[in-house]
Amino acid sequence: MHVLVATAVPVERDAVARAFAAAADEGRVLLGSADAAPGAGGRGRPVIDLVAVGVGPARAAATTASALTTAARDGAPYGLVVSTGIAGGFAPHAPVGSLVVADEITAADLGAETPDGFLPVTELGFGTVTHRPPEALVREAAAATGARTGAVLTVSTVTGTAVRAARLRARHPTALAEAMEGFGVAEAAAAHGTPVLELRAVSNPVGPRDRAAWRIGDALAALTEAFGKLTPVLESWHPHDR
Structure with a gap:
């Protein structure tokens, strides 16, 4: 299977690459380029592009x-897209250092503010705000990595106050983490009919921005370790297992 792994920034991409490089050295995967050049086929091994x-x-x-379109045009379409990186975690449900696998990927601030509160775009009569990864894949990924499962929220503005954190959690009671890319990645995948998975390593609590409390290095290390454990799941999973 051809897998696209999407991170926000190069340092996250490189953390994932360290895990897949070890698997590639063992002949278990074919690791593509950091620019997501479509793989050439792996004789049964998954081809991973970052x-x-x-x-x-x-x-x-x-x-x-763009990556999905290029791969399809070149005859090597992706069978799975994985959105990943570090994220804020909703304490105490997803503490710093923990891993989260999304059972739903939700755009938390796509909608309208009203005198009665926030309305998601779906309640305005159009659009979508949630994508749901394949249940079996979520279970297998969580079991392999030890991650917690719950909603991962996508926001365009990172939460910086306890008040907003509480409001988000009240609107989305299963939310474990907040990041900025998952819903966008999922929208692109859905347009191509490709399943999506989101896995996040928690680097800081959602709420007041206390940079001294951030553990970005630890979260990146956790991300590398997680993908080392996730590789066998990707090796054995197929899109028809949805």
């Missing part, structure tokens, strides 16, 4: 869509 798609849902969607 790309830093940019920050925010719009840029992530555009870059992911």
Whole structure:
């Protein structure tokens, strides 16, 4: 299977690459270029392409869509897209250092503010706000990595106050983490009929921005370790297992 792994920035991409490089050395996967050049086929091994798609849902969607279109045009379409990187976690449900696999990928701020509160775009009569990864894949990924499962919210503005964190959690009671790209990646994947998975390593709590409390290095290390454990799942999973 041909897999596209999408991170926001190169440092996240490189953390994932370290895990796949070990698997490639063992002949278990074929690791593509960091620019997501379509793989040439792996004699039964999954072909993994890595790309830093940019920050925010719009840029992530555009870059992911371009990679998907190029791969399909060249006769090597992707069978799975994985959105990944570091994220904020909703304490105490997803503490710093933990891993989260999304059972739903939701755009948390796509909609309208009203006198009665926030309305998602779906309640305005159009669009979509949630994509759901394949249940079997979510279970297998969580079991392999030890991740918690729950909603991962996509936001265009990172939460910086306890008040907003509480409001998001009240609107999305299963939310474990907040990031900025998952929904954009999922939108592009859905347009191509390709399943999506989101896995995040928690680097900081959602809420007041206390940079001294951030553990970005630890989260990146957790990301590398997680993908080392996830590789066998990708080796055995097929799109028809949805």
